[in-house]
Amino acid sequence: MSTAHEPPPRDQTDSGSADGRAPAMPRWVKVSVIVLGIVVLVAAAVMLLSGGDHGPGRHLGEGAAPATSALELARV
Template sequence: MADRDDYPGMPRWVKISGIVFAVMILLAAIVIAFDIGGPHGSGRHLSPNGEMPPAGDRP
């Protein structure tokens, strides 16, 4: 009779979660490296002169 391991290995959901997590990290690294997504920060939604447009003038 062959020896059987008491622990069969990592569950499938752990492997799939690890792969999904790794892909998300890789995508985030690509977005950061290639500057995809445009500028971020507090000034992103300001008009060119640095002021917020009045709420009624927004499309």
């Protein structure tokens, strides 16, 4: 005689709620998506509003000559 208890079989049509809708997304997932969206929007706003001082020339220093492209060198 076996003493192991088996759970009752689940209904194969069970979708998480009585009216047939899929189960709701967990709260931590919703909060994470909202926070990530806010961070992306703030980062984009900072990049757009910071004056456009981006790129490799930013690291050359005050007295360095601007870099020339291959096209500019070919014209000379």
